[in-house]
Amino acid sequence: MNLLVIGINHNSASVEVRERVAFVPEQMELALRDALGRAGVNEMAILSTCNRTELYAVAGESAEGSVQQLTQWLADYHHVPAPELAQSTYGFSDRAALEHMMRVAAGLDSMVLGEPQILGQMKSAYAQAVEAGTANGGLHRVFAQVFSVAKRVRTDTAIGENPVSVAFAAVNLTQHVFAKLSQCSALLIGAGETIELVARHLKEKGIKNIVIANRTLERARHLAEELGAEAVMLADIPQYLPQSDIVVASTASQLPILGKGAVESALKKRKHRPMVMVDIAVPRDIEPQVAELSDVYLYTVDDLRQIVDENKRARESEALKADDIIVAAAASWDAQLRAMDAISTVKDYRAKAEQLRDAELDRALRQLAKGDSAEAVLEQLARGLTNKLLHSPTTQLKEAGAKGRNDLISWARELFQLKDPES
Template sequence: MSITVLGVNHKSASVALREKIAFSNEIIDKALYSLYQHPLITGCVILSTCNRTEIYLSYEDEADFFRVKQSVENWLGQFHHVDLDVFNNSLYCYEGQKAVEHLMSVACGIDSLIIGESQILGQVKQAYNFAQQNNCLSVQLEKLFQSIFHVAKIVRTETNIGANTASVAYAACLVARDLFSDASELSVMLVGAGETIELISRYLKHHGFKNVIVANRTRDKALKLASIIDAEIISLPDIANRLKEVDIVISSTASPLPIIGKGMVERTLHERNNNPMLFIDLAVPRDVESEISQLENVYLYTVDDLQQTVQNNLEQRIIAANEAEYIIHEQAELYVDWLKTRHAVEYVKQYRQNAQVIKRELELKALKAIKQGANIDDVFFEFSHKLTNKLIHAPTQTLLEAATHECDDCFKILSKGLGLKEL
């Protein structure tokens, strides 16, 4: 039995390539059903995010690795109607313990674009749930994913991999949360509607910020943000009139000139009775004039201020990732050891069944002899004698065969298994 992962990620393929073989939630059921029909595959899980598409497989015979790999590559190309020749240097494939360690690293955020990010674990769980709902999980994959979730919990608990801010957007939200006591009572203005502001809006929602205004040049682009955090939408010219209503301003636009100037902020402070304001300017060039930092009760953070925090924390996460790798290696070995024993389970069952058959046959003969008037002591002695001989026959022959073929390792394992002392 073996486990294999086949896929691409942000390190091996560009976004232009990754999007060619991505699986949306709308087609994942169809994809799992189609892949599971392969005669060699006993289980499959598909993980597809903006940074990776990976397929996890279980199959019975390790010798089938290359056949499985080739078949799944062909299936991937046919399913997405893509010539996989363009992926020659992008697709990776891992087998056995390396595949297990890779998936554990993915779930723990070590293989992510931002080390230690926590979102990927939820995506791995979603991929597992999709496979479970479609009855595509083998015993091996079921056990593997339970091990993965266990490892992720250990890594989060025993290392600092997720303890520190690792993105500018998240750092901005933490600064806002730390500077003010009650997030739910604060008002926030988001200036812009790009990717960074969208990410910030999600963080704001997570941290309990409820009163949000989105200011953007076009209304249509701001609608998506408004739906995420139930925000009010205003135009950029309206900022001057509405600034007095907010405590925090987070800005990230592509404007070539500042949108918020010192004079505008001075007037706003007067209208707010000099209550504190926080400005977080993530734009390059800057959206907020740097001179506002000279004003009393105004706190201004630029992208450089936050980037230094992010860099320091990333270094801490790298240290934590190294610690996590030891945990992952140890847990992967435990899983692989379990996997190795799976092929022996059927043999163990067969051995026990054979013993039961022998015992039952001799029991019936003994009961028949007793019913025919044989001496019970004689019957019991014959039963125990024959049962012992039949049960030890196969192990004895195997011991002799191992000794005859000078297989010392086999002989030692058999001897230990039979409880024999070394002579």
């Protein structure tokens, strides 16, 4: 099988280049069929995300020629000059291609090491190819193997267990204080990208009561409607603070939004039930003196970065284990493919041997029908079958010897389990 991968990702190209070769879902089916017609491949699937575009193909011809055709097709399809695109693309074939696909599916090639979303995106890419009719037996087997190995990496390593984003680390910290997050209330100060990610992570943890406070109410409402939260103004924070078990702040304010006095007042109304406060902002949104209050667990962006750095190191260690799994799986797959090639040869040789056997058996039966001696017929059958089975190998070995092909002679001795002549 000539398995090929052509791609461009966050490591090989800038976002300006990546967006020029991205595929939108609406054009995927036509693009897949166009590639089969013009890129010289038998099967095709396309993965297109914000960080990568990759073509997975099974070629009928040589890998080198198909790589060039695929690259040219990608350039032509998106109207990008081929020499310019070639500077940013990478290509793999056969076992290296399979290893790359496994690494991508396992999150080892992602911008955020070990992120799980890419596996779902690869499954969608495969499903689109199946629907378009461009993924048949070859890619079926490849993707089945890729998904199986990606699942094994998730099961046998801790590649995805340690949060490596500030937003997720902030949410993860709250679990060290509150055993049941679903029973907690959260106040999020700000409405930017980080707060949006925090809000999504909190929803995934089962928190239902989320309040988003922002200087601009419209932005807070937009985010709140999407997540089923409540939107308020910054001026409303004192009203909601006493009800909040978790407070996460990330604004662009030049001055602190929450001071020690406001938090202390909220704690009294809470009857000193603990609060987790996470300040992701620079400059800080929460006065450092808040940490002096005994019922508050205050974390700053530096605390989070330290956690994220430690977790990145932990993931890198797990990535080494994942690599071992992938290399072993790819080697096993490669061996299976070679075995399939051998099986085809064995079948052909067996069919030829059976044809020779049938011919000799038919001759022997005719001789017996004429009344020839059974002993003589059996001797002739054995001699004739032996000679015919050995004729072709003998001829080829003599020719190999004449040409100095001692490697073939050595292989023949191993194949027929013959003793070394010098032993």
